[in-house]
Amino acid sequence: MDHSDLQAIIAEHAGRKGALLPMLHAVQKAYGCITPEAEAAIAEALNLSRAEVHGVVSFYHDFTPAHDPRPVVELCRAEACKARGVEALVPAAEAAAGGRVNLKAVYCLGLCSVGPNARVGDELFAGLNEARLVELVQSA
Ligand code: FES
Incomplete structure (x- = not known):
């Protein structure tokens, strides 16, 4: 630094x-x-x-004490995305992430009505199902 x-x-x-x-x-x-x-x-x-x-x-989850070089996929785990089924997608996403991708829980990405949602860098991904989320994690 x-x-x-x-x-x-x-x-x-x-x-x-x-x-x-x-x-x-x-x-x-x-x-x-x-x-x-x-x-x-x-x-x-x-x-x-x-x-x-x-x-x-x-x-705050946004802050980390040490640099983590892994790619990050932020998955919204807040209420509206929960209601739209995000928790059911988590095991497959975690399996796809393994130790290679930092699958991070975030709490609201501002697209609540079209969840489950994720963000990679500045890009938002809405309406995820298990296959699309796994693909997103694998390509991160
Ligand atoms: S609760 Fe997931 S985007 Fe708002």
Whole structure:
């Protein structure tokens, strides 16, 4: 992690109200993780304790403590997608993912009426059935 880039991200958000979450998202996006060093720098910049920052990092599924190089498939497991049958698709998706793909649960992708839904990178996939989800995981 290049420290000057991290400081630039911190400086960009530091003066704003409610800076912590946007700052964490920006660091996660830039580095693929939020390391203990980044947590410490953010805590210092926002005048928070490291424990407070770490608590937020560990609470949200969006933040990861170490870079995971595997491709990510985000599968919505929130209520509307549950009602539309996502849980029945999970075992096949997990089997297809094995250790190669990071199959991540997310909670609402904003397409509730057409679930089950998933996201790969910036692309959304709606109305998944087992075969389409398995194909998505295999091609990730
Ligand atoms: S609940 Fe799955 S997209 Fe909203």
